[in-house]
Amino acid sequence: MKSDTIIKVSTLSFVVIFFLYLFGPLIVMSLTAFNSSAFPRVSPWECFTAEWFNVLINDKTLVEGIKNSLIIGAGVVLLAVPTGLAGALMLTQINQRVRPWYYTIVISPILIPGVVLGISTLVFWDRMGRMFGFGYQSIFYDGIFLTIIGQSTFIAAYSMLVFISRLQRFDNAQEEAALDLGATHVQTFRKVLLPFLKPAIGSAAVLAFLASFENYNTTIFTIVSQSTLTTVLASKVRYGINPSISALAVAIVVLTLFGAALLEIVKRKEQREEKAAEAAAAAATKGDTSQAAVKRTSVLAEPAMYILVLVFIAGLGTTYFAGTMGVNECKAEVKAEKKRKVEAAVHERQQKDMFRNAAPTFKSGTTTGGARKKLDAKGTEGYQSIFAPKNLEEQSGTKTEKPKEKTKAKGTEGYQSIFAPKNLKKQSGSD
Amino acid sequence: MGSAIQKFYLRNGTALATFLILAVGFWVLMMIILPQLYMVDFSFRHNLPPAEIGGPKDTLTTEHYEFMVYGSAQAEGEYNTVTLKVFGRTLLAALFVTLFDLALCYPIAYYLAQSAKGGWARLMVLSLIVPFWVNEILRAFAFRILFGSGGVINGALISIGILDQPIDFIREDVALYAGLGYAYILLMIFPLYNAIESLDRNQIEAVRDMGASWIRIHRRVVIPFAKPGISSGCTMVFMLSAGALAAPQILGGPSSLWFTQIIYQWFQSGNNWNRGSAFGLVLLVSTLLFVLLMMKVFKVKLGEIAR
Numbered sequence: 001m002k003s004d005t006i007i008k009v010s011t012l013s014f015v016v017i018f019f020l021y022l023f024g025p026l027i028v029m030s031l032t033a034f035n036s037s038a039f040p041r042v043s044p045w046e047c048f049t050a051e052w053f054n055v056l057i058n059d060k061t062l063v064e065g066i067k068n069s070l071i072i073g074a075g076v077v078l079l080a081v082p083t084g085l086a087g088a089l090m091l092t093q094i095n096q097r098v099r100p101w102y103y104t105i106v107i108s109p110i111l112i113p114g115v116v117l118g119i120s121t122l123v124f125w126d127r128m129g130r131m132f133g134f135g136y137q138s139i140f141y142d143g144i145f146l147t148i149i150g151q152s153t154f155i156a157a158y159s160m161l162v163f164i165s166r167l168q169r170f171d172n173a174q175e176e177a178a179l180d181l182g183a184t185h186v187q188t189f190r191k192v193l194l195p196f197l198k199p200a201i202g203s204a205a206v207l208a209f210l211a212s213f214e215n216y217n218t219t220i221f222t223i224v225s226q227s228t229l230t231t232v233l234a235s236k237v238r239y240g241i242n243p244s245i246s247a248l249a250v251a252i253v254v255l256t257l258f259g260a261a262l263l264e265i266v267k268r269k270e271q272r273e274e275k276a277a278e279a280a281a282a283a284a285t286k287g288d289t290s291q292a293a294v295k296r297t298s299v300l301a302e303p304a305m306y307i308l309v310l311v312f313i314a315g316l317g318t319t320y321f322a323g324t325m326g327v328n329e330c331k332a333e334v335k336a337e338k339k340r341k342v343e344a345a346v347h348e349r350q351q352k353d354m355f356r357n358a359a360p361t362f363k364s365g366t367t368t369g370g371a372r373k374k375l376d377a378k379g380t381e382g383y384q385s386i387f388a389p390k391n392l393e394e395q396s397g398t399k400t401e402k403p404k405e406k407t408k409a410k411g412t413e414g415y416q417s418i419f420a421p422k423n424l425k426k427q428s429g430s431d
Numbered sequence: 432m433g434s435a436i437q438k439f440y441l442r443n444g445t446a447l448a449t450f451l452i453l454a455v456g457f458w459v460l461m462m463i464i465l466p467q468l469y470m471v472d473f474s475f476r477h478n479l480p481p482a483e484i485g486g487p488k489d490t491l492t493t494e495h496y497e498f499m500v501y502g503s504a505q506a507e508g509e510y511n512t513v514t515l516k517v518f519g520r521t522l523l524a525a526l527f528v529t530l531f532d533l534a535l536c537y538p539i540a541y542y543l544a545q546s547a548k549g550g551w552a553r554l555m556v557l558s559l560i561v562p563f564w565v566n567e568i569l570r571a572f573a574f575r576i577l578f579g580s581g582g583v584i585n586g587a588l589i590s591i592g593i594l595d596q597p598i599d600f601i602r603e604d605v606a607l608y609a610g611l612g613y614a615y616i617l618l619m620i621f622p623l624y625n626a627i628e629s630l631d632r633n634q635i636e637a638v639r640d641m642g643a644s645w646i647r648i649h650r651r652v653v654i655p656f657a658k659p660g661i662s663s664g665c666t667m668v669f670m671l672s673a674g675a676l677a678a679p680q681i682l683g684g685p686s687s688l689w690f691t692q693i694i695y696q697w698f699q700s701g702n703n704w705n706r707g708s709a710f711g712l713v714l715l716v717s718t719l720l721f722v723l724l725m726m727k728v729f730k731v732k733l734g735e736i737a738r
Contacts, residue, residue, distance in 0.1 A: 003645070007645060011538065011542055011546070014538055014539070014542075015539065015542060018535065018539050019558070021535075021613070022558070022559070022562055022613075022616070023558075023562065024577070025570070025573035025574055025576075025577050025613070026562055026565065026570075026573055028573065028576060028577055028583050029569070029572065029573035029576055029577075032576055040576050041576065041579075041582065041583075042583060082450075082454060083454050083455075083457070083458045085454075086450065086451045086454035086455050086458075087454075087455055087458060089451055090451055090455045093439065093442065093443075095435070105459060105463060105464070106455075106458070106459065106463070108463065109462075109463060111666070111667075111670050111719070112467075112715060113670065113671075113673065113674025113691070113711075113714060113715060113718070114674060114676075115674050115676055115691050115694055115695070115711060115714070116470075116674070116711045116712070116714065116715045119470060119694070119698070119704075119707060119708055119711045120466035120467050120469070120470040120708075120711075121462075121466055122704075123466070123469060123470050123473050123704060123708060124465060124466035124469045124470070127469055127473075130481070130484070149462060152462065153458075153462040153463060153466075156458055156462075184444060185442075185443055185444025185447060186444050186446055186447065189443075189444070189447050210564060213566075214564075214566045214567050216567055216568060216676065216677045217674065217675070217676045217677065217691075220676065220695070221695075221698060229566070230566060230567070230568055230677075233566065233568040233569065233572075234568050234677060234680065234681070237568060237571070237572050237575070237681050238680060238681060241572070241575070245569070245572055246572075246576075248569070249565065249566075249569040249572070249573070252564070252565050252566060252569065253561075253565055256561055256564040256565060257561060259564070260557055260560070260561055263557075264553075264557060
């Protein structure tokens with residue numbers, strides 16, 4: 001039985017590693033949102049702060065992107081869910097011989113790369129616009145319209161799959177019974193089939209919205225000159241990163257966890273009520289009427305729900321207060337600490353230079369004042385970069401073998417790029 | 432044909448039947464078939480300014496496909512090595528990502544389907560889904576933080592003394608493979624899970640009682656049974672990672688490109704939509720052919736996959 005335990009232990013450790021891979025990156029990213037360092041990282045930890053959330057809220061392009069994403073998401077739900085429903089209903093009625101062909105065609109958008117879907121949508125509607133003589137201001141060139149169409153092409157297929165799996169459990173006799181009893185076709189559809197499909201409509205809508213909200217490959221082609229959340233994010237991430245993006249990620253992760261917990265609570269409640277209803281029915285057949293009435297309560301009355309909301313509010317409050325209190329003091333401290341380090345480094349460098357140059361008349365002073373003068377003469381770069389944490393750090397390290405050359409070579413170019421985090425990274429990486 | 436439509440109308444009623452025909456017609460024609468067909472036509476035309484489209488210069492050409500293989504006429508060298516290399520590398524890397532995901536997800540799917548119980552299993556499934564509600568870009572961003580030269584992994588490796596210099600994981604494409612693999616875990620794990628879950632546990636017990644080793648159980652019982660799930664997961668992951676754009680843009684090294692990035696460049700900075708379309712079609716057709724070839728090799732039918 002020894003091999004059994006080995007298998008068990010290795011399975012468990014594999015599961016642990018797997019979930020570490022799954023959550024590790026998200027956790028690290030979330031932590032960086034609370035570090036006051038201008039570059040998203042966890043070590044060295046500077047100050048616990050909530051300022052990046054403020055930066056996030058005040059970012060106009062991001063807010064504009066979110067707005068467009070919401071509009072597109074709503075549009076996709078309105079277009080893709082009915083289309084998917086129609087596609088699924090059509091599949092149940094279509095001629096047996098045509099069915100495999102039909103199915104292959106409507107399922108194909110799932111397999112076609114998103115890039116190709118985006119291109120074909122863009123090119124096709126450009127052609128339609130030209131054919132009907134519409135100008136570049138018309139709807140055929142509108143990024144939002146094109147994106148809704150492009151995304152719906154494959155999202156409709158997703159929602160069709162949701163409807164198909166629900167329809168497989170539909171008893172056709174119900175529909176026939178309604179028709180026999182004199183209901184019209186429209187009535188049968190509305191009173192029998194639609195209520196049966198209601199849960200599927202809900203989940204298809206959620207799925208469609210989420211898929212639309214996070215789509216990038218198709219959107220980047222169809223959005224033309226406008227922007228959505230994902231395209232704004234992508235350009236931000238590509239051309240320089242700062243922790244406000246991590247802050248957005250934290251917001252999304254928290255909302256997701258909240259949504260998942262909510263879903264779980266609702267599910268458990270439904271299961272419990274189903275069981276209670278069964279028990280009540282069983283009791284009723286035995287003639288015991290005392291338990292027959294099953295109480296149906298709102299989800300809001302669940303104790304777990306209270307806990308969830310309380311945790312959510314408490315977490316939000318704690319973060320806010322902890323993130324705003326004492327941040328400035330802490331930051332000032334970190335800054336002073338860095339300044340001290342830099343001055344020490346400059347001092348050290350100064351002394352080394354002195355030994356190397358062996359020109360005592362030139363450099364009589366080894367005080368900090370002298371060091372500053374020297375720095376000024378070299379160009380303002382080294383001095384200015386006090387506010388760029390990364391630069392400082394590596395300067396203060398022991399790896400500065402040829403500090404003089406480096407400072408000179410950088411000149412004013414380094415000075416201009418101080419505020420571009422990517423540049424900083426490159427500089428520090430080059431050492 | 433006419434009678435079929437009549438029957439269709441009779442069965443559904445006028446309003447519903449009209450809705451079904453319009454909705455499905457719009458979807459199939461205006462969103463799937465015509466755009467794809469038009470894209471094929473478009474990729475065989477010269478890149479002309481709008482005024483000349485439909486004019487005498489607007490003829491069919493294979494210049495874009497020729498460009499992909501041979502490069503431009505002025506360029507030296509017989510073949511367009513840059514594009515072809517990127518193309519080959521993209522397919523290989525996508526295959527690698529697929530195998531990585533399969534190796535990673537198979538044990539987990541097996542564990543979830545056969546060993547985990549009740550609430551614990553449900554919690555695990557739920558926590559599998561949660562990371563995938565987070566935006567694709569943000570996931571890539573997370574890997575960039577993790578693998579950057581001042582990132583957590585380099586920091587950890589240096590502090591325990593394995594490294595003394597940070598490794599540039601982004602240049603080495605480690606970050607890209609890890610990020611791509613991460614992005615499609617869910618698409619691999621659910622088909623596998625569905626397939627393995629329907630395997631009767633008694634079959635495994637029976638084989639084990641007869642003395643089969645642990646490896647043999649998987650090779651002879653579980654894997655053959657889960658083949659449709661495995662191939663459907665692999666198909667999805669391969670197609671999606673070959674067609675990925677966000678992760679390569681964010682995590683790709685400065686000297687390595689993904690084929691979709693070349694397509695994107697022809698659309699944006701290259702301003703040659705026709706060539707971009709041609710390259711896009713090459714991507715679509717080659718990935719599809721590759722998947723069909725693999726299915727032939729492993730003897731899986733298309734019907735089993737598209738369930």
